[in-house]
Amino acid sequence: MRIEEHPILGSLPKAQTVWIEVDGKRIPARAGEPIAAALLAAGIRVFRTTHRRGEPRGLFCGVGRCTDCVMTVDGVPNVRTCVTPVRDGMKIETQRGLGRWPEQK
Amino acid sequence: MAGAEVTDIAVVGGGPAGLSAALAARQTGAEVVVVDENSAPGGQLRKQIHKFFGSKEHHAGQRGFRIAEELAAACRDRGVELWTDALAYGIFDHTLGIVRRGTAFTLTARAIVLATGASENALAFPGWTLPGVMGAGAAQTFINLHRVLPGRRVLMVGAGNVGLIVSYQLLQAGAEVLGVVEAAPRIGGYAVHAAKIRRAGVPIWTRHTVLRADGRGQLEEVTIAALDENGRPIPGSERAFAVDMLCLAVGLTPLTELAWQAGCRFEYSALLGGHVPLHSEDMETTVPGLFVAGDVAGVEEASTALEEGRLAGLAAAAYAGHGSPALEKEKAAARERLLALRSGPFGSGRRHAYEEIVRGWLRWSGAR
Ligand SMILES: Cc1cc2nc3c(=O)[nH]c(=O)nc-3n(C[C@H](O)[C@H](O)[C@H](O)COP(=O)(O)OP(=O)(O)OC[C@H]3O[C@@H](n4cnc5c(N)ncnc54)[C@H](O)[C@@H]3O)c2cc1C
Ligand code: FES
Numbered sequence: 001m002r003i004e005e006h007p008i009l010g011s012l013p014k015a016q017t018v019w020i021e022v023d024g025k026r027i028p029a030r031a032g033e034p035i036a037a038a039l040l041a042a043g044i045r046v047f048r049t050t051h052r053r054g055e056p057r058g059l060f061c062g063v064g065r066c067t068d069c070v071m072t073v074d075g076v077p078n079v080r081t082c083v084t085p086v087r088d089g090m091k092i093e094t095q096r097g098l099g100r101w102p103e104q105k
Numbered sequence: 106m107a108g109a110e111v112t113d114i115a116v117v118g119g120g121p122a123g124l125s126a127a128l129a130a131r132q133t134g135a136e137v138v139v140v141d142e143n144s145a146p147g148g149q150l151r152k153q154i155h156k157f158f159g160s161k162e163h164h165a166g167q168r169g170f171r172i173a174e175e176l177a178a179a180c181r182d183r184g185v186e187l188w189t190d191a192l193a194y195g196i197f198d199h200t201l202g203i204v205r206r207g208t209a210f211t212l213t214a215r216a217i218v219l220a221t222g223a224s225e226n227a228l229a230f231p232g233w234t235l236p237g238v239m240g241a242g243a244a245q246t247f248i249n250l251h252r253v254l255p256g257r258r259v260l261m262v263g264a265g266n267v268g269l270i271v272s273y274q275l276l277q278a279g280a281e282v283l284g285v286v287e288a289a290p291r292i293g294g295y296a297v298h299a300a301k302i303r304r305a306g307v308p309i310w311t312r313h314t315v316l317r318a319d320g321r322g323q324l325e326e327v328t329i330a331a332l333d334e335n336g337r338p339i340p341g342s343e344r345a346f347a348v349d350m351l352c353l354a355v356g357l358t359p360l361t362e363l364a365w366q367a368g369c370r371f372e373y374s375a376l377l378g379g380h381v382p383l384h385s386e387d388m389e390t391t392v393p394g395l396f397v398a399g400d401v402a403g404v405e406e407a408s409t410a411l412e413e414g415r416l417a418g419l420a421a422a423a424y425a426g427h428g429s430p431a432l433e434k435e436k437a438a439a440r441e442r443l444l445a446l447r448s449g450p451f452g453s454g455r456r457h458a459y460e461e462i463v464r465g466w467l468r469w470s471g472a473r
Contacts, residue, residue: 001254003278008154008168012252032144037251045236045255045323056322058236059255062243064142065224068234082243085144 002041018088035081035092036062036069047071047081051097071095075102108210112138112186113425114418115201115214117193117363120148121407122399123220124176125414126421127185129435130218133419133427137185138212140203142192146180147173148222149400150407152242152249154277155270158295162442163408170249172407196367199394215425216394218417219364220410223357223378223400228262231317233353237324241271241354248278256350260327261285264309268354269298275352276305283346284308286315286329288336295451316343318351327351357404364401367392372465376458377403383466386440387420388413391469396421403462405455409446415439 004012015030020038029038036059039047046056047069060068064083073079073092077099081092114130116123119141131137145151153169164172180187188205193212195202200213225240232238237256241263247253259280261272264287272282285302290312292299299309316328316338331342358379361371369382370391381403382390389396398417399410416439419432447456 001257001279003248003252003254006252007277009249009252033251033253037247037253040247040255041253047236055234056236057234058239058323059243059247060227060239061225062240062246063224083142 018086020086020088020090020092022092023094029086031088032085035071035073035079035084035086035090038086039081039092046094048095048099049097054096070099072099077101110138110210110212112136112212112214113427114138114216114218114421115140115212116218116220116418117201118148118220118222118399118401119143119146119177119187119189120220120222120399120410121150121172121176122222122401122410122414122417123148123218124173124180124185125411126218126220126396126398126418127180127414128176128183129415129418130422130425130427131180131183131185131418133422133429133432135422135425135427137418138188138214139180139185140188140191140193140201140212142190144189145173146177146187146189150176152245153270153407154249154274157407160408163411163446165408169407193363196363196395216396216421218388218396218398218414218421219382219390219401220397220399220414220417221360221363221401223404224360225353226356226358228315228353228355230315232319232324235318235320235324236322237320237349238318238351239353241267241352244350244352245271245274248274248280254278254280256324256348257281258283258346258348259350259352260315260329260346260348261352261354262315263287263354263356264289264292264294264299264311265354265356266294266298267357268352269294269302271352271354272302272307273298273305276302276307280350282307283348284310286313287311288314288332314338315351324349324351357400359401359404361401364390364395364397367395369395369397370465370469372462374403374458374461376454377405377462381462383462383469385466385470386463387436388417389420389424391466394421394424396424403455403459406446409443409455412439412443412446416443 150173330338
């Protein structure tokens with residue numbers, strides 16, 4: 001959920017809308033924000049599943065330290081979505097396990 | 106490698122400690138570069154929308170993010186180079202390995218100040234890995250910096266300052282905070298912060314813990330329980346809450362990877378948050394020309410981070426050949442102010458812990 005009005009920070013500043021594709025679905029994002037912010041704003045909370053047990057993972061540290069939030073971005077696996085800004089037309093996939101590099105597909 | 110950069114003083118981390126170190130070093134005429142991995146300088150301060158405590162000279166009464174803006178502006182005015190989006194991934198003697206926007210290069214300095222801050226601790230219990238369970242700092246970053254609420258109904262674990270402040274900020278962001286769970290018999294944070302969330306109707310349950318988190322695919326329910334005198338859950342006291350967010354505010358640990366890699370000697374201090382690099386009264390580690398300041402030198406507050414930064418910046422400048430009698434006086438004044446900050450019921454414990462680290466450094470230096 002986007003915080004449109006805030007008692008201290010005021011109204012959400014205007015930002016350019018860019019579009020990203022998440023598992024084939026187009027969702028809007030604010031230019032410059034991290035991928036994870038756009039996903040959470042769209043109600044997407046599961047970013048990947050683990051290698052052995054297929055357990056779900058999502059945002060955990062929010063500052064690029066824990067790697068719980070990694071996804072496959074434009075074909076590159078293990079991208080930390082909490083610190084990687086969106087780009088128009090970016091293709092994001094829920095990552096299964098360790099992910100696959102393009103040449104392995 | 107794109108190249109090899111050279112400067113007098115390199116500062117890793119652009120939080121209050123790093124920016125203050127940079128300003129102090131720059132004032133001696135030294136050339137200073139600050140390296141920070143974020144898109145803007147300020148460190149923790151960027152996420153702090155509440156008014157800070159302390160004295161006037163430490164920006165008391167000002168909101169954290171404003172303090173960050175002021176420090177960064179002062180740095181720019183005075184010719185400190187601020188490199189954002191720049192991660193220092195390694196340290197090799199007096200050379201830092203840096204990755205900035207996909208390019209790797211090195212930065213060599215006469216003296217280096219590590220001001221990398223701290224990272225949040227986690228807490229393990231069944232279900233703690235479910236999406237929806239996260240650090241309180243993660244929640245704070247997303248609501249205050251990115252303006253997105255990661256959940257709507259929240260439980261907070263930990264009634265230290267971080268847990269209390271982030272609970273209040275979650276309310277301000279429009280979330281429903283069901284309560285704060287604290288294992289200790291007493292609230293750890295300042296009474297004002299606790300009073301604020303209590304006034305807003307948020308209960309604080311001391312002597313309670315999280316038993317488990319459950320949900321299909323993501324967090325749906327959290328079970329808490331009361332603890333007996335021995336810290337064991339009391340059977341029958343379990344309570345379950347339907348929540349989509351559980352925040353963990355269970356302490357910070359100094360972010361010391363670079364100091365370890367540089368070969369610094371450490372000592373463990375529970376009060377300062379974990380292993381802390383031994384350092385002198387001038388904040389110099391056991392590696393000559395390598396200084397530390399702020400939370401990496403022991404988790405404290407922004408005010409102490411500013412003063413430690415100042416001290417480290419001045420001492421680093423002196424090491425790099427920019428020393429003077431006036432500079433020595435300023436260092437002494439910064440030490441005096443640190444002493445004053447580390448007094449009173451909350452500060453004196455930290456003062457002893459800090460002195461223990463300096464004693465460790467003196468023992469090391471005597472045995473050399
Ligand atoms: C919720 C909360 C509320 C607080 N409230 C108060 C308060 O009211 N009053 C008060 O005095 N203090 C308060 N504090 C504490 C204060 O914010 C910290 O003590 C202070 O920010 C520490 O400063 P620092 O410069 O050491 O670290 P930080 O502010 O953490 O800055 C370190 C910076 O270094 C960067 N970095 C780390 N490693 C690298 C690397 N390898 N390469 C590049 N960059 C790197 C980090 O990303 C970060 O930007 C609060 C803290 C929190 C979490
Ligand atoms: S949530 Fe920890 S790295 Fe992104």
